[in-house]
Amino acid sequence: MSSETDFTLAIEDLTVSFDGFKAVNGLSMYIDRNELRVVIGPNGAGKTTVLDLICGKTKATSGSIKFKNHELTNLSEHQIVRAGVGRKFQTPSIYENLSVFENLEISYPKGRGVFGSLAFERTAEVEARIREVAADIFLEDSLEMEAALLSHGQKQWLEIGMLLIQDPELLMLDEPVAGMSVREREQTADLLNRICQGRSVLVIEHDMEFVARIAHKVTVLHQGMILAEGSMDKVQNDPKVIEVYLGH
Amino acid sequence: MTFFYDKLLGGKQGAIGLAIIALLILVVFPLTLDLFRLNLVGKYLTYAFVAVSLVLLWGYGGILSLGQGIFFGLGGYGMAMFLKLEASDPESTKIQSTPGIPDFMDWNQITELPWFWVPFESFGFTLLAILTIPALFAFIIGFAMFKRRVSGVYFAIITQAIALILTVLIVGQQGYTGGINGITDLRTLNGWDIRDDSSKYILYFINAFLLLGCVLVGRYVLTSKFGRLLLAMRDKEDRVRFSGYDVSNFKIFVFCLAAMMSAIGGAMFTLQVGFMSPSFVGIVPSIEMVIFAAVGGRMSLIGAIYGTLLVNYGKTVFSESFPEVWLFLMGGLFIAVVMFFPNGLAGIYEKYSKRLFSCLRNGGDCGRRVTARILSFRTKSRATDDRRTGEAA
Numbered sequence: 001m002s003s004e005t006d007f008t009l010a011i012e013d014l015t016v017s018f019d020g021f022k023a024v025n026g027l028s029m030y031i032d033r034n035e036l037r038v039v040i041g042p043n044g045a046g047k048t049t050v051l052d053l054i055c056g057k058t059k060a061t062s063g064s065i066k067f068k069n070h071e072l073t074n075l076s077e078h079q080i081v082r083a084g085v086g087r088k089f090q091t092p093s094i095y096e097n098l099s100v101f102e103n104l105e106i107s108y109p110k111g112r113g114v115f116g117s118l119a120f121e122r123t124a125e126v127e128a129r130i131r132e133v134a135a136d137i138f139l140e141d142s143l144e145m146e147a148a149l150l151s152h153g154q155k156q157w158l159e160i161g162m163l164l165i166q167d168p169e170l171l172m173l174d175e176p177v178a179g180m181s182v183r184e185r186e187q188t189a190d191l192l193n194r195i196c197q198g199r200s201v202l203v204i205e206h207d208m209e210f211v212a213r214i215a216h217k218v219t220v221l222h223q224g225m226i227l228a229e230g231s232m233d234k235v236q237n238d239p240k241v242i243e244v245y246l247g248h
Numbered sequence: 249m250t251f252f253y254d255k256l257l258g259g260k261q262g263a264i265g266l267a268i269i270a271l272l273i274l275v276v277f278p279l280t281l282d283l284f285r286l287n288l289v290g291k292y293l294t295y296a297f298v299a300v301s302l303v304l305l306w307g308y309g310g311i312l313s314l315g316q317g318i319f320f321g322l323g324g325y326g327m328a329m330f331l332k333l334e335a336s337d338p339e340s341t342k343i344q345s346t347p348g349i350p351d352f353m354d355w356n357q358i359t360e361l362p363w364f365w366v367p368f369e370s371f372g373f374t375l376l377a378i379l380t381i382p383a384l385f386a387f388i389i390g391f392a393m394f395k396r397r398v399s400g401v402y403f404a405i406i407t408q409a410i411a412l413i414l415t416v417l418i419v420g421q422q423g424y425t426g427g428i429n430g431i432t433d434l435r436t437l438n439g440w441d442i443r444d445d446s447s448k449y450i451l452y453f454i455n456a457f458l459l460l461g462c463v464l465v466g467r468y469v470l471t472s473k474f475g476r477l478l479l480a481m482r483d484k485e486d487r488v489r490f491s492g493y494d495v496s497n498f499k500i501f502v503f504c505l506a507a508m509m510s511a512i513g514g515a516m517f518t519l520q521v522g523f524m525s526p527s528f529v530g531i532v533p534s535i536e537m538v539i540f541a542a543v544g545g546r547m548s549l550i551g552a553i554y555g556t557l558l559v560n561y562g563k564t565v566f567s568e569s570f571p572e573v574w575l576f577l578m579g580g581l582f583i584a585v586v587m588f589f590p591n592g593l594a595g596i597y598e599k600y601s602k603r604l605f606s607c608l609r610n611g612g613d614c615g616r617r618v619t620a621r622i623l624s625f626r627t628k629s630r631a632t633d634d635r636r637t638g639e640a641a
Contacts, residue, residue: 055490081492093487095480106480107491111473114501120473162491 005069008033008200009054009170014063016053023049025224027063031170036196038203038211041221042244047204048090050221051172054202055087056080067170082112086168090175092155096148100139100158103147104130107162129165136195137161138187153180157188164195171195172202177210189213254471256464265550266463273456273553283445290452290520292560293459295320297513299540299552300462301506306538307546308470309502310482311399315407316510316537318414319382321529323511325418325425326381328524329365330374331434331442332426351433356423365424371438378515379508386507390500397496399485408531415530430525434518442519455516459553462509466549469505478502539582545594554593 009031016024024046031037039047052058054065056077065072072080081087095103108129111120134140137157142150147158156176163171176192177185185207192201192214205211211218211232218235220227228238235241257263277289298316306312338347344354349361367373389410393403418425426432434442441447469475481488481495489495518524527533536559544555559581567574589595 057486057490076494077489078492078494081490087490089486089490093484095483095487097479097483098476102476106473106476106488109492112492114474114497117474117477117498118469118472159487162487166492 005030005066007031007066008035008068009202010064010066010069011050011054012064012066014050014053014065015061016049016058017061022224024053027221027224027226029219029226029229031200031202033169033200034196034198036192036201036203036214036216037219038205038215038217039219039221040205040208040211041227044223045221046224047221048174049224051087051174051202051204054080054170054172055085078112081166081168082109084167084169085172086163086166086170087172088156088159088163088174088176090178092152092159094147094150094155094158094162096146098147099144100134100147100150101130101143103158104133104161104165107165109166133161133165136164137191153177153184153188156180157191160191160195167199169199170202171199174204175206176203177205177207185210256467262467266460269463269550269553270460273459274453278449278452283448286452287448287520288564289557290448290455291517292557293455293553294513294517294520295537295540295560296459296553296556297462297516298510298537299544299556300459300466300549301509302538302541303546303549303552304466304469304478304509305502305506306541307548308475308478308482309499310478311499311503312404312538313407313503313506313534314404314531314538315409315411315534316506317529317531317534318407318411319386319507319510320514320517320533320537321414321418321524321526322382322385323378323514324518324524324528325431325514326368326374326378326511327515327518328431328434329368330371331437331518332431333361333365333369334437335433335435350426350431352426352429352431353423358423362424378511382507382511383504386504387500390503391496394496394499394503408534411529411531411534415526418526418529426525428526430523430527432523432525434522437519443522448520451516451520455520458512458516462512463549463553465505465509469502470549474498474501536578539578539585541592542582542585543592545592545597547591548594548598551592551594551597558593 007030009029011027011029014024014027015022027046027050029050039050041047049058053060054067054072056072056075056079060073063073067080067083067085070083072083072085075083095106098106105122105126108126110126111117131140131143134143137160139150139154139157139161142154147155150158156179160173160176173192177188180188189210192203195201196216203214215232217230218232219229220235220238220241222244227244228235228241230238253259253263257266273289273293277286281289298320302313302316305316332350336348336350341347341349341351341354344351346354346359349358350365353361368377389407393399393406398406418430419428421427436442442451470478477488477493477498481498485495514524514528517528540556540559541552542555543559544553545551559578563574563578566577570577585592591598
């Protein structure tokens with residue numbers, strides 16, 4: 001079961017049970033380096049639960065999650081992040097009281113201990129990196145703005161930026177374009193296509209048009225199990241998928 | 249130099265605020281008040297240590313501790329034990345059946361100094377104990393609570409329970425602690441009489457400098473990345489956790505720091521007031537300290553000092569004239585502040601001072617505009633409010 005693989009992320013036989021209800025049931029999934037994988041599925045299929053399991057928010061009942069051949073299931077949340085896994089939440093989760101700059105600065109992967117944070121200096125290097133990431137997420141002109149004042153779409157970008165600054169090898173995004181305008185969706189699709197270079201990206205999304213634009217491979221979840229996996233075309237024409245999900 | 253200016257004073261605005269409070273407590277009070285009143289202010293300022301610690305813990309960290317009296321008490325008792333042992337030399341206790349031990353022990357048929365009292369014969373140990381024992385105790389509570397992710401109301405209730413337990417313990421173990429009366433009749437510190445006039449002045453100034461020192465330490469913490477992390481944790485704890493931080497360690501640290509500050513206040517209380525009793529440990533004083541911080545402004549280290557002074561001044565004035573309604577007044581004050589001025593006096597000052605100053609410079613119709621602003625202040629968002637005062641502290 002615990003095999004060595006070349007995959008960035010190897011999930012094998014993963015099960016989580018909430019009082020007998022199996023939200024994720026015997027799931028196996030492999031994600032390559034440089035791959036952008038989209039997970040779709042009807043409500044309650046277990047998509048967000050899979051992300052919760054990978055990032056340690058929920059503990060698995062059984063099975064294994066390996067990130068570069070390191071088991072994640074027994075690590076705590078911050079250890080998983082430090083190993084190189086970043087996760088964006090469904091609703092934009094940013095620090096509304098702080099400026100965009102400070103949001104990114106807090107996410108900068110230095111000074112993560114108590115005393116490290118007391119001694120942390122805002123060096124030119126830190127500042128340059130923050131500006132670089134801000135340019136990536138289209139917020140270079142809003143650095144001094146209070147994050148609460150950003151539009152919904154900009155908040156989504158900011159949270160993606162807060163992950164990018166940590167340079168994770170696995171980036172997990174839960175509904176990154178929810179609440180975005182058409183123009184913002186296009187920009188986000190470009191952004192995702194750019195950032196999946198050199199890392200793996202796992203996206204949960206409902207918007208099929210958007211999925212088609214970004215996905216290398218699509219996994220369809222239904223009742224905690226994989227219903228279909230493959231290219232967007234293949235999945236869209238799969239009769240099982242049409243029945244449970246796309247057919248509605 | 250820039251380190252000192254930016255990190256400790258908090259830039260220009262912070263430096264001015266600090267200069268004003270320093271002027272007030274170091275110059276104005278000693279020059280204008282008689283010794284009795286100055287000693288009273290000194291006593292209030294010892295509570296301000298706790299209020300300042302609550303700004304860090306509650307205002308920024310979002311951790312409401314309703315048991316800071318625990319640490320104030322531990323610091324105060326530590327100092328009281330040392331002073332009591334010095335006051336209980338065999339010569340002055342020779343009428344007791346066991347000379348050389350504190351009088352209350354003798355009354356409770358204890359014939360030997362308990363083991364945990366023995367180290368308090370050393371002044372060095374006492375100072376060390378005042379700083380480390382409360383911090384250690386806070387570490388144990390913090391470790392047990394924060395690692396299990398106990399927070400919010402549950403944490404507040406647990407701290408309250410611990411404050412109650414400690415009070416019951418002190419009262420119940422009369423022979424070891426002095427019971428409900430506390431530890432009284434303290435006289436000298438290493439032979440120096442703490443009751444005469446000149447020592448009261450000296451203690452007042454030591455107290456004031458220590459308090460300003462705590463404000464500087466608080467400033468340093470809040471202007472560092474640690475301070476921004478505290479705000480971030482208060483806002484979105486999960487996001488901080490999933491950015492690679494072990495959130496519980498940060499909470500434990502700020503809880504220990506707050507405990508240490510409170511303990512210094514407690515020790516200074518004992519020195520200036522001349523006794524320590526369980527009535528400064530329990531639930532009521534702990535909640536009063538929270539009210540001081542809330543009134544002054546829980547996002548402002550200096551505001552907390554003003555809040556402490558004002559509420560205690562009010563308490564002294566009103567409790568003399570209307571002793572029966574004072575507690576209701578205090579409760580009402582707390583509710584009003586939390587509902588209408590979540591950032592207390594400092595929040596109000598922050599909001600109106602800038603406009604007032606710019607009005608004064610420009611002249612003209614500022615009176616009308618200020619009134620209009622005051623009338624519309626409730627509709628302003630709380631988030632902006634937090635942010636502004638956050639910068640000021």
